[in-house]
Amino acid sequence: MAQAALTNPDRRIEIVLVxxxxxxxxASGNTILGKEEFESSCSFSTVxxxxxRKREVVCGMEIALVDTPGLDCAEVSxxxxxxxxxxxxxxxxxxxLLVIQLGRFTEEQNAAVQKMEDIFGEEVREFTMIxxxxxxxxxxxxxxxxxxxxxxxLGQVVQRYGQRYHVFNNESGPxxxxxxxxxxxxxxxxxIHNRSYYFCSSRAKKRELVLYxxxxxxxxxxxxxxxxxxxxxxxxxxxxxxxxxxxxxxxxxxxxxxxxxxxxxEEGKKSGCIFM
Numbered sequence: 001m002a003q004a005a006l007t008n009p010d011r012r013i014e015i016v017l018v019x020x021x022x023x024x025x026x027a028s029g030n031t032i033l034g035k036e037e038f039e040s041s042c043s044f045s046t047v048x049x050x051x052x053r054k055r056e057v058v059c060g061m062e063i064a065l066v067d068t069p070g071l072d073c074a075e076v077s078x079x080x081x082x083x084x085x086x087x088x089x090x091x092x093x094x095x096x097l098l099v100i101q102l103g104r105f106t107e108e109q110n111a112a113v114q115k116m117e118d119i120f121g122e123e124v125r126e127f128t129m130i131x132x133x134x135x136x137x138x139x140x141x142x143x144x145x146x147x148x149x150x151x152x153x154l155g156q157v158v159q160r161y162g163q164r165y166h167v168f169n170n171e172s173g174p175x176x177x178x179x180x181x182x183x184x185x186x187x188x189x190x191x192i193h194n195r196s197y198y199f200c201s202s203r204a205k206k207r208e209l210v211l212y213x214x215x216x217x218x219x220x221x222x223x224x225x226x227x228x229x230x231x232x233x234x235x236x237x238x239x240x241x242x243x244x245x246x247x248x249x250x251x252x253x254x255x256x257x258x259x260x261x262x263x264x265x266e267e268g269k270k271s272g273c274i275f276m
Contacts, residue, residue, distance in 0.1 A: 012055075012062045013185070014089045014196070017131075019099035020112035021070030024133035027170040028099055029067045032058060032178055038067045049075055051084040059182040064089070071112040071119075078119050091199040095185055096120075096128040098161065102137045102146065105154040113157050120197070127197045128161050129188060131181075135169035143167050164188060 015032075017025040026038035037054045052067045066088050069076040076084075085093070098116065100109060117124060138146055143165065147158055158165060166181045 012064055013094045013189075014064050014066070014092055015095045015097060015185075016066045016068060016085060016089065016093050017097050017099055018068055018071060018116055019101075020072045020109050023070070023099045023101045023109070023112075024168070024170060025070075025099045026067050028097070028131055028133055028168050029054070029065055031168055031170045031173065032063075032065060032181070034058070034178070049073070051081070051088045053088045059179055061182060071115045072108060078115070082119055086199045089199075093127065093197040093199075094189070096124060096197070097131045098128050099131045099133055100154075100157075102132050102134045102167075105150050105157075110153050110157070124197060125161055126192055127195075128164070129184065130158060130161055130165040132165060132167045133170060135167040135173060135177075136171065138167070 017029055019025050024040075026040035029038045030036050030040060033054060033056050038052060049069050051069070053064055054067075055062070055064050057063075066085065068085065069081060071081075096116075098113065100113075132143065141149075147155060147165075164184070166177075166184055168177055168181075
């Protein structure tokens with residue numbers, strides 16, 4: 001498929017492939033582009049170590065497709081991935097394709113999904129479609145039945161992402177699988193009123209700062225967790241202050257009572273009587 005000149009930049013769609021190592025991101029990118037642009041391997045080791053961006057006309061639409069390292073890639077930090085994507089996509093992403101390999105939905109895959117939300121925030125869900133790979137494993141079962149039989153963890157992920165998903169067979173799938181994907185993307189963009197994910201939002205800026213701190217210091221905390229920790233600390237200290245204030249009040253009342261007792265005793269001595 002020949003690359004066409006960009007005649008209307010406003011109509012270009014920025015699409016980013018994300019997922020854990022070895023899930024089929026690069027292969028899916030090649031299927032979408034209709035040619036081998038991204039290095040792909042069937043191994044479970046990391047092949048893609050930097051973000052790669054390719055432009056192409058697909059189904060009559062000008063797209064920019066970005067392949068990314070695995071979300072669980074030990075060689076690329078969350079902060080480096082965030083900055084690389086921010087640079088490659090010019091701070092705007094229209095669609096995230098969350099790539100999940102069909103088969104047993106492992107804890108590693110689930111952790112990769114959570115890491116995506118840690119990096120980009122929960123708002124990323126609105127701009128994400130799940131792309132299942134290895135569609136040949138479905139055989140005669142439908143993807144709906146597969147999701148239902150896969151168990152609660154995968155079902156919860158599909159639910160969180162608005163039941164938006166598509167299936168690819170990157171080995172021998174028909175060309176219509178790409179057409180159907182872009183039909184779903186068109187419908188999805190209509191639903192979200194053609195809005196996009198922006199790296200320049202205030203929440204993205206705060207997230208970038210925290211990711212930077214996390215990378216430099218080795219700390220694994222996020223803004224929301226830090227906020228909760230601070231609130232709990234303030235609540236604890238406020239409770240301590242309240243207890244101390246009550247103790248001071250009790251002691252003050254005790255001192256006042258003793259002072260009144262002493263005063264009565266002194267007055268009793270003067271009058272020749274002692275009041276107990």
